Amino acid sequence: MDSEVKDYLDVTDDLLPADEREDLAVNKVADVALRKRSAAPNQIAFVRYLALPFIFLTVALLGGLRLSGLDSSFVFLKPPLLCLIFAAILLVMFFRARLIDLEGWFSESFSLLKNLANGAVLLTLFAATTQLFNSLLPEKGLPFWIVAFCFFWTLWNNLFADFDTKKLLRSLGALFGLAFVVKYLVLANLAAPEGRTWFERLTENPGQEAMTWLLDLPRFSAGTGYIQFFAAALFLIGLYLLPASTNDYEA
């Protein structure tokens, strides 16, 4: 017994051979690295696959929602065909400016499920973009065609310009901001309020009544502007959260 203890005490070298020790170290490092990385990818995945579709679908829901000027009841306006065309052009711009890297969203190296989930996220982005144009374009009459032409002019020019992601986002922010001001501040204030007789409207505010008639302005409740502001802000937040590629982390 004493001799065994003495043997252990006499050991001055390592207990494990050098090659075995290295294996353990490599395993440990990989294990720690995996544990460190495992939390972040899950969070990223939650944002990409749950938060983003939720945000974009909420924009799609709110984008066509108006409140009636008479009793504040819901009015759901389906997007005109032009909105789908604008949304398609904008998505092409996203691809060109590398805001969305197509190879990073769809790849043969991804599982089918991941490709499907990525496709669903991009589909919700398209729906949200369509509805954002539906929200920002005036509903009918001369203002619709003027604003639609301005949108088309800007998008068409931008389509062939060299953009980086930041410039594109800034440009879009400015474009959408201006359109919002035109529709929900300028045109909304030109529209005569609902719920009065034709004679009352004409005698109380002939200017507003004339503009409403000339520009064929719809009479919506003031709450519509607040809803659409929220929708536009939500869309920009969604764009900010949207990654260029989904293969920047490994699960």
Added chain:
Amino acid sequence: MLYGNAQIIAMKEKYIHILSLAMTFVYGAFVVFLYAAEPRSIEEISSKAKSTVENAVTKGQVVTGTYEIDRQKYNEGLQAFRIDNFIAARDSFDRADPEKRDVKTQFYIAYSYYRQGWGRVSNDDALFKQGLTSLERVTMLDPNFRSDDTNLQLRTPAELRNELEEGMKVTADDFNPLRLVRERK
């Protein structure tokens, strides 16, 4: 250890994708439903949803070949038809056969237009036209249809069509005073 951890993480990723697809589908369907049904208030959403589900179920029954008319509504319609309450009869028949696929019900609807539009002196052309439209549906569903209701004098679509078409024409016969004693069929 390493492989164990990697497997668990991969599963989670997979579940997130499945959850994402499910959420996108459900929420997307809800958005599409709202724009299709166009409810005017939050309270109206539930009633619109109910009617949409009922409609979808009926369409599903048609596709799977299990569609059946609502017997109770049909009997109510028949009762109203027999006491000459044609508007109520048509309403019940429409509810009994929302997909307009039951030949018998559609024949009664066409017949109700004839009986309601019939007049001793002159007929209501608008109702007769609607009767002809309904009759086209009957012919489309079953070209050889023959009603088994002995209370009806016009038992086939051809007979009823002839009566409706003749009723809309203006002929010298219309001025025959004996027309006043004719009976509704």
